[in-house]
Amino acid sequence: MNQLVLFGADVVAVSVLVFALFFRRHRRRDLVTAYLGVNVGVLAVASALSTGTMGAGLGLGLFGVLSIIRLRSTELDQLEVAYYFSALALGLLGGLTGGPLWLPPTLMALILLVMLVADHPRLLRRYHQQLLVLDGAITEPLVLVARLEQLLGARVHSTSVQRLDLVNDTTTVEVRYELRGGPAGATRATLRTSAHVAPRTGAAR
Structure with a gap:
């Protein structure tokens, strides 16, 4: 039951990140697909690792390698990289169980708040x-x-x-x-x- 709650929290969080923040401000359809795919893929594999015999540390290491390959495959500016890792972090938080149930949604909300403020058009606009x-x-x-x-x-x-x-x-x-x-x-x-x-x-x- 707890895992379903975290899945739902991840779906809500990544939807806000991708559609309410990123696409509304930057209008890049191709990266919408990339961010959603990364998030769901990380969520699925992190969930499998958290209930299997492999440790979460190995899973995080694999995601680090995949992230390097992904970022080297095409040119992304620093803002798009920030959204990329935010989508990845949301997937990890939604897929890794253990600890108090309130902690992952709280961290998800913190990520969204940071991206809302840091990418606001009025911040350092000059x-x-x-x-x-x-x-x-x-x-x-x-x-x-x-x-x-x-x-x-x-x-x-x-x-x-x-x-x-x-x-x-x-x-x-x-x-x-x-x-x-x-x-x-x-x-x-x-x-x-x-x-x-x-x-x-x-x-x-």
Whole structure:
């Protein structure tokens, strides 16, 4: 009976995580399938391990290996990785029995609360990260920062030059910046693609 309660709690929790939080905010259908599949698969295997002869530690080790393979098979940004491991953790909590019955649902609720707050659009919304291609091979760091701040209308916190092409006269740079307040900053944020919408992409010419 306790196991059925945990199964139900996992179904509710992963539904909230995937549909109410992730899909509502990011609209990626392919990852909905991935998160649900990971959660149910982890739930099933963790339940089998918790009632079988193999220890839960071996099961967690296997899931660690599978997670590495999964994350190396395609490019995921850090936000999608966070949702991935949240779905995995919910499955583990729902499948591993033992201990007080209230503990797994409480931990599930804690995971959902953290993701609700950490991925909220208003949290640190002025901070962005982009990969930009600039006209001109800029070798001076101060000149590069000044060019980026003028282009983005923002305060640049850090830059990392990915490619300096002296033949085609371009500079590819990853930049982390903070939008300035006021209508001008909001207008620039609207006109330019932010890292939250399209992670680390963009072009400036």
